[in-house]
Amino acid sequence: MGHVGIVGCGIGGLALAIALRQQDLPVTVFDKFDAPRPVGSGLVMQPVGLEVLAALDCEIGVRALGTQLNRMVGHEADSGRVVLDVNYDKSGVETGLAIHRASLFHVLYQKAHQVGVEIEHGAEIVNREKRRLVYAGGKRTSEFDLIVDAAGASSPLSPLKPRPLPYGAVWGTVPWATGTELPRDELRQCYRRANKMMGILPLGQLPDDPSPIAAVFWSLPLRGIANWEAVELEDWKREARALWPEAQKFLETINSPTDMTPATYSHGQLARPYGDGIVHIGDAAHRASPQLGQGANMALLDALALARAIERGPLNEARERYHRARRMHVWLYQALSRSFTPQYQSDSSVLPILRDHVLTPISHIPPTPRLLSLLVRGKLATPLGDLTHPS
Numbered sequence: 226m227g228h229v230g231i232v233g234c235g236i237g238g239l240a241l242a243i244a245l246r247q248q249d250l251p252v253t254v255f256d257k258f259d260a261p262r263p264v265g266s267g268l269v270m271q272p273v274g275l276e277v278l279a280a281l282d283c284e285i286g287v288r289a290l291g292t293q294l295n296r297m298v299g300h301e302a303d304s305g306r307v308v309l310d311v312n313y314d315k316s317g318v319e320t321g322l323a324i325h326r327a328s329l330f331h332v333l334y335q336k337a338h339q340v341g342v343e344i345e346h347g348a349e350i351v352n353r354e355k356r357r358l359v360y361a362g363g364k365r366t367s368e369f370d371l372i373v374d375a376a377g378a379s380s381p382l383s384p385l386k387p388r389p390l391p392y393g394a395v396w397g398t399v400p401w402a403t404g405t406e407l408p409r410d411e412l413r414q415c416y417r418r419a420n421k422m423m424g425i426l427p428l429g430q431l432p433d434d435p436s437p438i439a440a441v442f443w444s445l446p447l448r449g450i451a452n453w454e455a456v457e458l459e460d461w462k463r464e465a466r467a468l469w470p471e472a473q474k475f476l477e478t479i480n481s482p483t484d485m486t487p488a489t490y491s492h493g494q495l496a497r498p499y500g501d502g503i504v505h506i507g508d509a510a511h512r513a514s515p516q517l518g519q520g521a522n523m524a525l526l527d528a529l530a531l532a533r534a535i536e537r538g539p540l541n542e543a544r545e546r547y548h549r550a551r552r553m554h555v556w557l558y559q560a561l562s563r564s565f566t567p568q569y570q571s572d573s574s575v576l577p578i579l580r581d582h583v584l585t586p587i588s589h590i591p592p593t594p595r596l597l598s599l600l601v602r603g604k605l606a607t608p609l610g611d612l613t614h615p616s
């Protein structure tokens with residue numbers, strides 16, 4: 226097996242590069258960023274993603290910068306009634322880990338460097354010609370034995386045409402508020418119907434600063450996202466305080482709309498995430514809203530599955546083997562995300578009533594709590610199929 230060219234130095238691309246180097250395979254990663262540049266705010270690493278990080282020898286580093294997450298709780302703003310309550314694992318073994326994207330990136334990037342991954346920055350790839358990549362400007366790379374598209378939601382190589390979702394969110398990173406009564410090991414959300422939602426996610430710390438931080442997110446319809454920079458910040462803060470008074474302390478360091486980054490979401494998956502000489506992983510292969518907190522975990526699982534499929538050889542069978550191993554898990558989480566997201570982010574007046582008065586009571590009846598816990602942990606269906614163990 227020869228040289229693998231990976232487009233995208235994000236979560237999936239770095240994870241795959243590390244896994245392939247662990248098998249002594251030569252890899253080159255291309256990214257359009259001029260310098261390593263982690264962007265964005267918080268992520269939840271689920272037990273399933275933490276297991277991949279352990280296989281990549283990155284788990285300890287990630288745990289040192291993230292913070293353990295034991296529970297996800299959402300309440301309805303006006304009644305105060307808890308309408309979402311998912312406990313990870315009462316024994317405390319299989320918990321989540323909330324982490325800033327920059328911290329996750331830092332750990333993966335350091336490890337990639339350590340195991341000898343070659344990374345080319347400032348390399349915007351716009352196309353491919355058979356087994357060569359085409360840079361913006363027209364130059365071509367040398368030939369690879371396999372090209373992996375890990376270029377995320379804006380991949381120029383993926384044929385995926387996802388469906389844009391009607392709601393996105395603005396996300397900001399703030400200091401963990403002193404004097405808050407919100408617990409440091411829980412994701413908390415507050416809803417009014419499905420058209421208002423705010424969340425606070427404790428995040429651990431940034432790589433170079435031990436101060437505890439949190440992510441604040443505020444759900445908005447697409448027109449609100451487009452107009453976000455023109456929003457009157459005080460009006461927004463007043464609305465946020467009225468929705469969820471306990472979150473007020475987290476708003477104090479937000480001084481401009483530009484302190485919050487808009488994010489739009491979409492849904493969709495490739496029926497066959499590979500073609501002649503190319504494999505798509507992560508958001509380039511499937512996309513969902515972050516409501517179930519699985520996207521980064523899915524990218525990590527794809528990366529490990531592909532590395533193990535390559536390890537089993539031969540290369541022309543690895544693409545199909547990777548697809549077979551991941552197909553069921555990806556399909557299931559796409560379907561679940563499609564049905565859960567509108568309960569929390571949509572203009573529907575019926576779905577939030579169903580959520581609060583039918584689904585919430587059901588969620589307390591065994592075995593639903595266990596199934597919900599398995600769902601958030603990423604363990605409904607076997608994530609890696611017959612590639613669960615290294616060969």
Ligand SMILES: Cc1cc2nc3c(=O)[nH]c(=O)nc-3n(C[C@H](O)[C@H](O)[C@H](O)COP(=O)(O)OP(=O)(O)OC[C@H]3O[C@@H](n4cnc5c(N)ncnc54)[C@H](O)[C@@H]3O)c2cc1C
Pocket residue numbers: 232233234235236237238255256257258267268269270348349350351375376377378379380381396488489506507508509515518519520521522523524
């Ligand atoms: C606001 C928000 C919150 C989220 N929260 C969660 C969460 O709690 N839990 C979770 O698991 N997931 C979450 N996700 C989803 C998660 O971030 C993605 O699923 C994950 O980052 C996908 O990883 P990836 O490797 O496919 O792509 P990315 O991590 O996006 O990496 C893609 C890389 O490709 C590079 N690239 C793109 N185009 C080119 C090009 N033309 N040439 C060269 N390089 C290129 C980019 O610069 C980037 O470095 C969230 C997403 C958003 C937007």
